[in-house]
Amino acid sequence: MAFDVHQAVTDKIIATMEAGEAGQWTCPWHRTGGGLPRNALTGRAYRGINTLSLWVGAQAAGYADDRWATYKQWAELGAQVKRGERSTLVVFFKEYEADGEDDRKRFVARASYAFNAAQVEGAPEAGEPLPASEWSIPETFDEFVQRTGARITHGGDAAFYQPSEDRIVMPPRERFQTAQGYASTMAHELTHWSGAKGRLDRDLTGRFKSQAYAAEELVAELGSAFLMAELGLEVEPHPTHASYIGSWIKLLKSDSKAIFTAASAASRAAGYLTALQAEMAQAA
Numbered sequence: 001m002a003f004d005v006h007q008a009v010t011d012k013i014i015a016t017m018e019a020g021e022a023g024q025w026t027c028p029w030h031r032t033g034g035g036l037p038r039n040a041l042t043g044r045a046y047r048g049i050n051t052l053s054l055w056v057g058a059q060a061a062g063y064a065d066d067r068w069a070t071y072k073q074w075a076e077l078g079a080q081v082k083r084g085e086r087s088t089l090v091v092f093f094k095e096y097e098a099d100g101e102d103d104r105k106r107f108v109a110r111a112s113y114a115f116n117a118a119q120v121e122g123a124p125e126a127g128e129p130l131p132a133s134e135w136s137i138p139e140t141f142d143e144f145v146q147r148t149g150a151r152i153t154h155g156g157d158a159a160f161y162q163p164s165e166d167r168i169v170m171p172p173r174e175r176f177q178t179a180q181g182y183a184s185t186m187a188h189e190l191t192h193w194s195g196a197k198g199r200l201d202r203d204l205t206g207r208f209k210s211q212a213y214a215a216e217e218l219v220a221e222l223g224s225a226f227l228m229a230e231l232g233l234e235v236e237p238h239p240t241h242a243s244y245i246g247s248w249i250k251l252l253k254s255d256s257k258a259i260f261t262a263a264s265a266a267s268r269a270a271g272y273l274t275a276l277q278a279e280m281a282q283a284a
Contacts, residue, residue, distance in 0.1 A: 005091055005111045006256040009049060012056050012089075013259050014252050017245055029055055029225035029235060036229045040067040040117060040124070041077055048263040050090045051226060057088030058116065065117040065126060074115060079122040087113035091260075109260075141183055141231060147277050150193050152186075159185045159239065161192035168193055181236045184224050188238045191223030192216070194269040202265060208258070214247040215262055222266035227273065 029052065036045040037054035046054055046068070054068055068088070071081050090112050117123045145152070151167040159170050168189045176182040195202030195216070202219070204212040221238055228235045251258050 003111065004256065005089070005109045006260060008089055008111070009053050009091065010252050010256045010259050013052060014249055016056050016059075017249050017252070029222060035066055035232060036226065037066050037068050039073070040069040041073040045230075046090065048267045049260045051229075051267070052222070052259070052263050053089055053091070054114065061116070061118075063116040063118045067117040067123070067126060068114040070112060070114055074120050074123070077122075077124060079120040079124070081115050081120050085115060085119040087115055090114045141233065144231065144273075144277060145186060145190070148190060148193075148273055149276065150190060159189055161189050163196060166193075166196060178236060180228075180234045183233055184228055184236045185238055187224035187227040188220045190227070190273055191220040191266065191269045194223070194272050195219070195265075200268060200272055202269075204261075204265075207261060208251070208255075211247070211251050211254075214244060214251055215258065217244050218248050218251070218259075218262045219265045219269065222263055223269040223273075226266055226270040230270065230274065 036051060037058070038045050045051075057063070058066075068090075069077070071087075074081055091109050092112055094108055094110050117126065151165075152170060153167060154170050154172050156169065157171055157175065159168075161168050168186075170182075170186060170189065173179075173182050176185070194200050202216075204215045204219075208215040217240065221241060221244075224238065225235050
């Protein structure tokens with residue numbers, strides 16, 4: 001049987017979720033400290049499914065370094081992967097020409113294998129790590145939220161995005177036990193907000209049918225994690241997280257490409273919200 005890269009990655013994510021559901025460990029995107037995994041050679045952050053795959057690998061092995069690269073790339077940096085080290089699966093998409101008159105671009109997923117900086121000898125010195133955020137929300141986060149232009153009101157006990165009013169409703173800050181909990185929840189709702197018509201027009205009903213609601217919640221959960229990692233803030237689960245793990249496991253088991261779609265949509269949402277920062281700053 002041919003190797004199925006989608007199934008291989010999905011199986012690892014499912015195992016992580018099932019362990020989290022059993023209370024054995026925390027999902028890898030609920031992270032304390034650290035940022036997005038980055039390629040040690042190019043310096044670019046991994047995106048989409050590769051962010052998740054490398055977070056899972058880092059958590060399983062206890063790696064604290066965010067730098068990853070292939071065997072060949074580490075060699076280019078003058079480093080050597082230690083004997084016996086096991087790689088972590090990453091995915092790249094190769095373009096190919098489709099047969100027939102359809103000239104649309106086609107892409108096929110291909111497997112590649114990365115090693116963490118902790119697995120090599122002679123790795124360059126790491127830059128300064130992102131500091132762990134303090135127990136107060138940094139001004140930079142409030143500024144980030146303000147520059148999205150989202151309409152936000154505070155009140156009540158529930159956090160949600162209300163499409164009919166195109167607004168985010170958040171409980172007062174003092175209702176949250178930690179500042180990170182407030183920030184993670186705000187990032188979750190901003191991810192929902194980004195998918196509205198006129199923004200990213202994210203409609204998952206065609207792709208996921210009756211499971212679209214669970215898929216959208218997974219997108220928002222991952223979008224929050226990606227944003228918090230970019231901003232150097234710790235991530236806490238959204239209040240609804242526990243109630244969705246079961247539906248996410250069901251979704252992923254029924255569709256090996258679902259986590260790829262969700263992670264890609266989450267990366268686009270995080271990128272959209274980040275791009276708004278420059279746009280709003282220029283307009284000011």
